[in-house]
Structure formats: structure tokens, C-alpha cells
Amino acid sequence: MNTLSNNTDFLLSIENLTVSFDGFKAVNDLNLYVDENEIHVIIGPNGAGKTTVLDLICGRTKATDGSIKFRNKELTALREHEIVREGVGRKFQNPSIYEDLTVFENLELSFPRGRSVWGALTFQRDAEVETRVREIAEMVFLDALLDKQAALLSHGQKQWLEIGMLLIQDPELLMLDEPVAGMSVSERKQTAKLLNEITKGRSVMVVEHDMKFVEDIAHRVTVLHQGKILSEGSMATVQADPKVIDVYLGH
Amino acid sequence: MTSLKSFMSRQELLGLLVIAAVLFVVMPLAMDIFRLNLFGKYLTYAFVAIGLVLCWGKGGILSLGQGVFFGLGGYCMAMYLKLEASTPEATAIQSTPGIPDFMDWNQITALPWFWEPFNSLTFTLLAIIVVPAVFAFIIGAAMFKRRVGGVYFAIITQAIAAILTILIIGQQGYTGGVNGITDLRTLKGWDIRTDEAKYILYYVNGALLIGVLVLCQIVLKSKLGRLLVAVRDQEDRVRFSGYDVSNIKIFVFCFAAVLSAIGGAMFTLQVGFMSPSFVGIVPSIEMVIFCAVGGRLSIFGAVYGTLLVNWAKTTFSETFPELWLFGLGALFIAVVLVFPNGLSGLYQSYLAPLVDRFMGGKGRGSDPDTSPPAADLTAAPSAKPAE
Numbered sequence: 001m002n003t004l005s006n007n008t009d010f011l012l013s014i015e016n017l018t019v020s021f022d023g024f025k026a027v028n029d030l031n032l033y034v035d036e037n038e039i040h041v042i043i044g045p046n047g048a049g050k051t052t053v054l055d056l057i058c059g060r061t062k063a064t065d066g067s068i069k070f071r072n073k074e075l076t077a078l079r080e081h082e083i084v085r086e087g088v089g090r091k092f093q094n095p096s097i098y099e100d101l102t103v104f105e106n107l108e109l110s111f112p113r114g115r116s117v118w119g120a121l122t123f124q125r126d127a128e129v130e131t132r133v134r135e136i137a138e139m140v141f142l143d144a145l146l147d148k149q150a151a152l153l154s155h156g157q158k159q160w161l162e163i164g165m166l167l168i169q170d171p172e173l174l175m176l177d178e179p180v181a182g183m184s185v186s187e188r189k190q191t192a193k194l195l196n197e198i199t200k201g202r203s204v205m206v207v208e209h210d211m212k213f214v215e216d217i218a219h220r221v222t223v224l225h226q227g228k229i230l231s232e233g234s235m236a237t238v239q240a241d242p243k244v245i246d247v248y249l250g251h
Numbered sequence: 252m253t254s255l256k257s258f259m260s261r262q263e264l265l266g267l268l269v270i271a272a273v274l275f276v277v278m279p280l281a282m283d284i285f286r287l288n289l290f291g292k293y294l295t296y297a298f299v300a301i302g303l304v305l306c307w308g309k310g311g312i313l314s315l316g317q318g319v320f321f322g323l324g325g326y327c328m329a330m331y332l333k334l335e336a337s338t339p340e341a342t343a344i345q346s347t348p349g350i351p352d353f354m355d356w357n358q359i360t361a362l363p364w365f366w367e368p369f370n371s372l373t374f375t376l377l378a379i380i381v382v383p384a385v386f387a388f389i390i391g392a393a394m395f396k397r398r399v400g401g402v403y404f405a406i407i408t409q410a411i412a413a414i415l416t417i418l419i420i421g422q423q424g425y426t427g428g429v430n431g432i433t434d435l436r437t438l439k440g441w442d443i444r445t446d447e448a449k450y451i452l453y454y455v456n457g458a459l460l461i462g463v464l465v466l467c468q469i470v471l472k473s474k475l476g477r478l479l480v481a482v483r484d485q486e487d488r489v490r491f492s493g494y495d496v497s498n499i500k501i502f503v504f505c506f507a508a509v510l511s512a513i514g515g516a517m518f519t520l521q522v523g524f525m526s527p528s529f530v531g532i533v534p535s536i537e538m539v540i541f542c543a544v545g546g547r548l549s550i551f552g553a554v555y556g557t558l559l560v561n562w563a564k565t566t567f568s569e570t571f572p573e574l575w576l577f578g579l580g581a582l583f584i585a586v587v588l589v590f591p592n593g594l595s596g597l598y599q600s601y602l603a604p605l606v607d608r609f610m611g612g613k614g615r616g617s618d619p620d621t622s623p624p625a626a627d628l629t630a631a632p633s634a635k636p637a638e
Contacts, residue, residue, distance in 0.1 A: 058491060060487075079495075080490045081494055081495050084490075084491055084493035089491070090491050092488075097488065098477075098481040098485055101477060105477050108474070108477075109481055109489075109492065115493050115494050116495075116498070117475065117499060117502045120475040120494075120499070121475045123474035165488075169492065
């Protein structure tokens, strides 16, 4: 395979990506590119394949066809934890955190050191880990709650904790699946601020339904419909696109 | 650095000391050698229950086939002892002297190749650790790499327990069949059947148990211990944090297997025989019940759970032999429904606060310098016994 000719300047380039479940093409011949330091939002009606795209990138779902390249490295052949180690972080739709552990421990487990069995056995909670955990906790508004059991956090705080667990790994590409779902208005504002802050030095892909929130954060928007791209561009362009208004935004 | 405090809270240290006191002082004083030997036999099951705490309670991997590993350890030990008991002089009346008696009865005329290495005690001791570890690794790698988990894994381990029992019973000439390997006499010329030997073996067993508890405590207090809980609660999150989840599961499954095998080997030494009745489905499930009754999140609880159920079994099955199994079933249902965290859960909710106060109110988490007590979960999680 001629890798050179396929190489791009994009952080992430998805080309001709197809996945079919028993003949149903959830993602159909998709081409999508993410730039460095970009907040790229994917919107679209239910069943458009938004979450599936994220699943494909992070290796949770295997592609039927096509390629996903991250820094010109093919991801489709890698296993999930290897993709993470390449620098791709994924946040799930429902906050998935370790409820029985404290906030501190949640962040500590996500700290990218001692990831092998032996490494975990010999892992020491040293000054570097402590500093980093506190730094991230402050960023995601949880610095006062480090010793609290994660199960006792509010829904919004759990979402932040999970974002924090990703940030501590310092991924180059961060994928967030509906990060503000179920959040209060003030929490949404804080999250938008947080996202604008963390995008320095990394790219963020967001799947979101909340148009107000999308407007606040998006650099570029892709509208998916039935596994294909319906429209792409800035928020204003997309909102003005008659096709988008027709199938998604409504009149 | 790793001071005592960082891997053991006051409560846990107290727990360990109490168990040590019970094992080394109370029981030897309170019981005659016959009862003490029986107690020592129960304690060998505690090794399995402790392994299940790590594997099932913390890691969420329910194995219904721990008897397999208990048996592997026990059989390795028994093979060595049997060979030592089968000197040509002692077996002169056989048609082939110098091989174990059951082989002779089954018209086998030479020692099978896989019995040969068990002439060496060093090899045997290594085998007690390595054989179950390798076997668990193969099962674990085959299952966990394919993401087989939960109920499916439990059923497969149960099937393996059944298969191994059938294999042992079927290959009578090589394994002693349904009777097992019996009539074990000496270890390096030291008669293990005397009262003195039984005392010594009891203490060795107790020391090993304490050693295993300390080892488990170290594992649980390491980041790996917290990872186990994380895998149980949010496997995907662990995977998407860059860990190879299958390796963590394989490790804890192998670790539990080795603990079970140590218990099995001590069983053979103290009881003097090994048979397939400690390998199959029923003993394997009983071992899970020991762990559940003690509290599947507490390694100390597992020891007490094992002792309690076995004491009840001995007492009740002497009086009402036909009712015992119903009693055991009822006990399991009661644990699942009424006190899902077992004895340790009861202890945590009722006694632990009192003990804390008694020790000067300086219990867990009172030291602001050390970060939160790592994964002190004994009372925390919800009631979900079978997952």
C-alpha cells in the first residue's frame, strides 16, 4: 500500500468509511477530516450514525470498509487500548466513571502510567501524579471534591469527571458524545468554557443535539444523515443549508 | 514510601491480628488434635475463598470452577506423596512393585511419563504453583481475549470443573479414579499421619494463610486493586483509558487459581488424600458460597465465611444429613437477599464504627496527609451478587 500518497496534513482523516450491520449501512462511504486544534461538531437526526462514527474511530466498532488515519497512522487495525495510547480519547454518552472509587482515584487510574499489570502493581502515587490530578480536577471544577466517592457526584459533575479523566491522558484528539446532555443551563455554560479552554493544543470532536451549545463551541459542523454527510461548514453555513433545515433543524 | 499505613488501615491490621490470634492461639488451645485437624481442613478452603474475593468480589469475574485449581494443587501434592509411599519394598506384593497401588490394580506396568517428575519435591512444589497458573492462563486468555464474561464465563468454568472430574474418574489407572489418591504416608521420610505432624502442618497452613492475606492486601492496595474494581464497574472506561482489560482479568484469575492450589496442596497434606469430589461442580459452588457468606469484598470476611459454613456443615450434617443441602441453599439465598455483603458487610455496618471509636476515634481516613484510603469499599457497592 502506498502510504505516502495517502498522507494528509489533517490530524484525523476518515476516507470511504463504511460499516454495515446485517446489510444496513449505518455509516456509508463517509469522508471526514479533522484539523489540528479544531472543535468539530457532528450533528444530525437520530440514527444518522453520529455515535457510530465515534465508535469506529475509537475501535469499539470494526469498520467494514475504508480507512481511519490518525497522524497518518491507520487506526482500523488497532485494538481499543492501542488507539487510546496513540492519543485518541473517547467520552461516552452516559457518564462512565468508576462509581465505587473517589474522584481522586478515578483521575489517578486514568493517569497514563503503569498501564500494564506489572506497572499497575508497582505504581506509586508520587508528586507528579498528585500535582497532575489536582491540576485536572481544578480544570473540571472538581478540586474541592477529590475525596468524594464518584457515585455521589451530580450528573453534571460526573460528566466533567469523565472529561477530566480524558484530559489527564492528554489526548491529541478528544471525542465527546453529547457532553451536555442532562446538564443545567449554568453547567452548560461552564462546559462550553471548559471545552474552549481544553481545545488549546488538541482537537475535539463533539456529537451534540443542543444547537445553542453547538453554536457556542463549534469551529466546524458536519451534518450526518443516514450515514452520509448532508452538509459541512461553519455553523452559519449549515444552518442556512435548505437540506439541513429539511431533515434536521426544521422550518 | 510504602509504609505499613499505606497498605493497611487500622481496621485491616486489626483484622489480620485477630485472624492470626484465632489461628495460632485460640484454636490450638480450644481444640483437640482431631478437631484442630478438621479446622485446618476448613482453612484450606479459605485460600480458595480469598482468591474469589479478588477475582469475583473485586474484579467481577465469577468463577464456578475454583475446585479445578484446588484439585490441581491437591493432586500435584498427592502424586508426590503417593510416589514416596510406593517404594518397591512397600509394594512388594504388587505384580509391578514400585508404582502406586491403583496403577497396579488397573494393569499398568510402568510409571506413566507425567508421574516421573513428581519424584522430586522441588518439582512438585513448583508444579503446585505453575500448573494451575498455566491452566488458568490458558482458560483466561481464551475467554477474556474474546471478551467472554459474566454468566457465560461462569458456565464455562463450571463445564471445565465437570470435564476435569470426568477425566479424573475415567482415567482410573493414571489418577486413582473416583477414590482419588489415598494412603499417603510420608513427606521426605517424615510421617504426616502422627499428631505431631498434624500440629506442624496446621501451623504451616496458618502461616501460609496469613502470608496469602498480606499478599492480597498488597495487591488490593496497589493501583491494580483499584483497577480491578474499575473493571468490574466500567470495563469499557478502563479499556478506553489505555489498559488492556483482558490482561488484568487474566492476571487476577491466575492469581486466584494459584491461591486455590496452595489450599489444595495443604488439604492433601493435612487430610491425607485427594479425590475428584473436591474438584467438581458442587465443591466449586460451595466455595463461592463460602466467599459470599463471608462477604465477597473482604479477604478477612472470606476466611470467617469459610469457617462458619464448614462448621455448620459438619454440625448439621451430623445431625440432619438429608437436610444439609437445603440448609446450604437457604443460606445462599439469604445472603443474596438479606445481607449481600455477607459477614463483613454486617461487621462494617454494626461493629466497625464501635471498633473505630474504641481505638480512639482515629480510624480510617483520619490522616489528612495520605490521600483517600484506597478502595475501601467493603460496605459500598450495591447488591448485585451474581455479576
